[in-house]
Amino acid sequence: MSSADPRGEAPADEARPVGAADGEPRPDDTADGTARRDAAGAARPDDTDDVPATRDAAGAAPGRAGATPTGATADRDAMARGYARSRAKTEAIQAQLQPLGPDERPLGLKLATALALFIAAINLIAAALGAGGESPATGFAFAILMVAVAAGLWTRRYLVILLFQALLALSIIVSTLSLAFAGNLLAVLLALAVIGACSPVFWLLVRVMARLQVPRE
DSSP, X not given: OOOSOTTSOOOHHHHSOTTOOTTOOOHHHHHHXXXXXXXXXXXXXXXXXXXXXXXXXXXXXXXXXXXXXXXXXXXHHHHHHHHHHHHHHHHHHHHHOOOOOTTOOOHHHHHHHHHHHHHHHHHHHHHXXXXXXXXXXXXXXXXXXXXXXXXXXXXXXXXXXXXXXXXXXXXXXXXXXXXXXXXXXXXXXXHHHHHHHHHHHHHHXXXXXXXXXXXXX
16 A cells, blocks of 8 residues: 555655754754844844943932032031041140149139129118118128129139139120110220139139149059
8 A cells, every 4th residue: 555645645754854854943943033032132233332422421410319419518628627626726735734733722723712702791781871772681692603603713614614604794785785785984894894803813824724624653
């Protein structure tokens, strides 16, 4: 019997081209597939060049998030240098200071104590005479307060010295402003006397407070 198909078609194994066995690639298919893969995998020059350019433009654009303005950076650097110089100057001054001795009382501390006692005496006399138009009780209370402040100054209490310095600064400011509104020569002389008495004591107490902060070895 003939092996030909009754419909006149060749069998499947006879219709397959020679050399196209199972699993064996055809030459034309292999070449075309390789060419297609190379063409698909090759990067386009215009796309490759555009990516770095876009990144550089985004990083160099002013006002972008994360970009630090040059002026702000310069200001911060200037402030940091100023703080460093101030800290170095303070440390140099503190290195030259000597701590107060156990019974040492500098001139500024003695003058401050004397001034506090003087203010207490003036208020006590004014309260006793009823001068100033205020209640005598107020004058006596302020006089007692000034005596307590004088005691704190003599015993070198840091907070008391700081409180007295604030009182001196307030007196200097008020007296300076009162010069512009002084109506007679007596008011001018009184304001100048307060400024002349308080200013030296204030500056001398600054050094006393600095020496109180120096640790003892």
